[in-house]
Amino acid sequence: MVAMQKPLSIVVVEQDRDRALLIVDSLRDSGAHDIFVVSEETALARRIKERNPDIVLVDMASPSRDMLEELTMASGATERPVAMFVDQSDDGLTKAAIEAGVSAYVVDGLRPERIKPIMDAAITRFHMFQRMRTELEATKKALEERKVIDRAKGILMKARKIDEDEAYALMRKTAMAQGRKMADVAEAIVTAAGLLS
Amino acid sequence: MSLAQLKAGFIPLVDSAPFIVAKELGYAEEEGLDLQLAKAPSWSTLRDWVAMGQIDAAHMLSPVPVAAALGLGGIAARLNALSVLSVNGNVIGVSTALAARMRDAGYRFDFADPKAAGPALMAAVDGRLRIGVPFPFSMHAELLYYWLGAIGVQTPQGLDVRTIPPPLMAEAMARGEIDAFCVGEPWGSIAVETGVGALLLPGNAIWARAPEKVLAVRESWAEEQPGLARSLVRAMWQAGRWLGQPDNLATASEILSRTEYLDISAEVLERALSGRMVISPEGDLRICEGFIAFHAGAAGFPWRSQAAWIAERLAARMGLDRSAAREAAQVFRADIYRQALAPLHVDLPGASEKLEGAITVPTEVASASGTLILAPDPFFDGQIFDPSA
Numbered sequence: 377m378v379a380m381q382k383p384l385s386i387v388v389v390e391q392d393r394d395r396a397l398l399i400v401d402s403l404r405d406s407g408a409h410d411i412f413v414v415s416e417e418t419a420l421a422r423r424i425k426e427r428n429p430d431i432v433l434v435d436m437a438s439p440s441r442d443m444l445e446e447l448t449m450a451s452g453a454t455e456r457p458v459a460m461f462v463d464q465s466d467d468g469l470t471k472a473a474i475e476a477g478v479s480a481y482v483v484d485g486l487r488p489e490r491i492k493p494i495m496d497a498a499i500t501r502f503h504m505f506q507r508m509r510t511e512l513e514a515t516k517k518a519l520e521e522r523k524v525i526d527r528a529k530g531i532l533m534k535a536r537k538i539d540e541d542e543a544y545a546l547m548r549k550t551a552m553a554q555g556r557k558m559a560d561v562a563e564a565i566v567t568a569a570g571l572l573s
Numbered sequence: 574m575s576l577a578q579l580k581a582g583f584i585p586l587v588d589s590a591p592f593i594v595a596k597e598l599g600y601a602e603e604e605g606l607d608l609q610l611a612k613a614p615s616w617s618t619l620r621d622w623v624a625m626g627q628i629d630a631a632h633m634l635s636p637v638p639v640a641a642a643l644g645l646g647g648i649a650a651r652l653n654a655l656s657v658l659s660v661n662g663n664v665i666g667v668s669t670a671l672a673a674r675m676r677d678a679g680y681r682f683d684f685a686d687p688k689a690a691g692p693a694l695m696a697a698v699d700g701r702l703r704i705g706v707p708f709p710f711s712m713h714a715e716l717l718y719y720w721l722g723a724i725g726v727q728t729p730q731g732l733d734v735r736t737i738p739p740p741l742m743a744e745a746m747a748r749g750e751i752d753a754f755c756v757g758e759p760w761g762s763i764a765v766e767t768g769v770g771a772l773l774l775p776g777n778a779i780w781a782r783a784p785e786k787v788l789a790v791r792e793s794w795a796e797e798q799p800g801l802a803r804s805l806v807r808a809m810w811q812a813g814r815w816l817g818q819p820d821n822l823a824t825a826s827e828i829l830s831r832t833e834y835l836d837i838s839a840e841v842l843e844r845a846l847s848g849r850m851v852i853s854p855e856g857d858l859r860i861c862e863g864f865i866a867f868h869a870g871a872a873g874f875p876w877r878s879q880a881a882w883i884a885e886r887l888a889a890r891m892g893l894d895r896s897a898a899r900e901a902a903q904v905f906r907a908d909i910y911r912q913a914l915a916p917l918h919v920d921l922p923g924a925s926e927k928l929e930g931a932i933t934v935p936t937e938v939a940s941a942s943g944t945l946i947l948a949p950d951p952f953f954d955g956q957i958f959d960p961s962a
Contacts, residue, residue, distance in 0.1 A: 421736070439738040442615040445646060445709050446736050474625050479618070 384490060385410045387427055389420065389434040389444070399433070399501055406497040421446040431491065432481040433498050435505075436474065444481055469495055476502040521559040528562035531569045576607035577801060582619045583632040585612060585835045586739060587758040587845045588659040588786045590825060591867060592632055595812040597828050603811070604804035612833070615738050616708045617646075623789060624650035629798075630805060632658060633789035639883045640710035642901035643893060653795050654787035654880070654905045655806050655913070656873045658813070662785050662845060662865035663713055663776030664761035665690075667753045668746050669854065671697055672771035682771065684852050684859035687778050687953040691724040694773065698752060705737040705745055705754040713755040715886055716779045723954045729890070746770050757785070758845035758865070759837050765851055766841060772852040775861045780930075782950030784879045785865075787905075795909060806913035810873055817868030822846045863948070870935070870948030871922055873910070878926040880905035881960035902960070920945045929958040 386409050390396040396413045403411055414423050420443040424432055434441050469492065473480060476499040482491055525547070532543040551561045579601075583589035592610060595601045601608035613619035616634060623631040624641070638652035667675070671694075672682070680693035695702065706713045718728040726732065737745045742756045743764040754761070755776070764770035776783060788809055795802045815821055825846055826839040835842060844850050848864035851857065866872045884898035907925040914921060923939040930952045938947050952958075 436618045436621070437614050439615050439741055442617050442708055442738050443736045445617050471625055474621060474627055479621065 383408050383410050384431060385429040387424055387429040387432045388413045391415050402497045402501040403494060406493040430483045430486055431494060434479055436477045436479045441479060447481060472499050477506055478502040524559055524566055525562040528565040531565055576605055578607045580609045580628040581630040582611045582613045582622050582628045584619060587842055588662050589632045590816055590829055591658045591809045591812040593829060593834050594815055595808040600811040601808040604808045606804055606808060629790060629794055631789045633787050634708055634711045635784040635787045636710040636883045638789055638904045639880055639901050640887055642904045643887060643897055645891060646710060651792040652789050653792045654789055654875050655802060655909050656788045656809055657784045657875050658786040658788055658809060660785055660866040660872045661777040661783055663755055663757050664772050665755045665774045666761045666764050666770040666772045668770055671752050682852055684772060685778055687720050687774055690774050691720060695726060701733040702753060703733040703751045705735045705742055705751040707739050707756060709736060712783050712785050716776050717755050720779045743767050743769055759841050762841050762844055765854055768854040772850060775864050777863050779953050782948060802909060803913035806910060810914060813867040813873055871945060874922060875905040875907050875910055876927060877902050877905050877907055878929050878960040882929050882958050926960050931957045
């Protein structure tokens, strides 16, 4: 029979509430843990120290991650040795975590079999975040480009007294002839029109 | 000729210029490298990228490879500094409230004398000084501790030191979280531009020749890819030489200001590159010789004695053994630097260590052709560091 283990104490550093909830859900699925979310950037290191967790999870893209490095300095003989970068004996796990964009600070000596399910859950979740982020950026860019193209179209229609399709065709032709993107040509038209009006 | 792909990371700072110039002006390509640059969100992330092989090389704080060799910080991979990318380039700044108190007490912001600035600063502070530095292992932290320690402040215990990434420094000051900072440009000037702070000292007033950023790679990568490592050192050296020519500063500022790099106005970036610093929101100007150096006086040479200074300071603060410090100093790879630059017939110093702080005037030193002049490197309090003592 396996002895009952003390639940792990995990701190998740995440400002976005929805993301934090999703991470907490994923971690719950991997076992019974005490999970605590820190969303405040101010005095991050102090807040975590007060909590004294076994594992800290933080987005690698977050600039506040550097504040956690203070924890690695606190590993003197008397203080609790928080903070290694995941389990150093498992390079594969560390690499997977970095690729997914999650960094973990783990108490020295915590057994790998206790860390792995948590990291696996976090890695899966962060991969999902990364995809969402990429999609969101692509959508935003597409919308911006569409807006500029529409404005340029309007300018051309007025200036050249042509209809919408002709304006669009003219921009397309110019873009192809100059080896530029439609959006760049449109941007140039809008800028020039702004200067000339 | 097909180019070898090489991934490198940087933090948006003026001293990331060698990487950006090497790419944009074709020095990397001349060395057969297709240099791909990624902007990192934080120093720890950049360090972990290079340590775990996401990237091959990084623009890195000079103490980070030394700290890693001492077993400090989150990761155990051994990093090497193949060259020094820049010397100096930091500023110490204070909040406008603190600056006003210092002025009221009669302090004149000369942006030059640490012996006057230190006591003036400490006298104006209520309680412990809350000061922001970008990273626990940084020349910023070392310079602060050296400076304030020398004027009698208990460091670090007597200070409330906060880790804040460079781009967030001015915001932290605006929110009232810190009274002062030590940060790399342009982020000190941004605090001035946004009206939240005034500049007190340039880093080089504390140590005239502090190695600031290094070209960091994994030690295992340097061993497995000696050809690429040398090509990269040469590309950085060429970029540094270009950056060292005053005529190129305007162009350099323009390139750095692009969105994909610093995304900051070229005018603000040019201040650090030219040493013409605007130190207060009122527009006071101070000229600072040697504010940042990329080339002159063998700036790129990774002196073992520089690494030894860093290692001894870190070891003493963390309660580590001195022999560990001596070993950690080996991560500054003067040997690789020499091999890399041999084909260029660059005049390099004959020795790999020097007495840090002992050169008070430009001094000719023993070198291959006998014409190498080293720049002055004194500490503000006249101390001399002997790496073999």
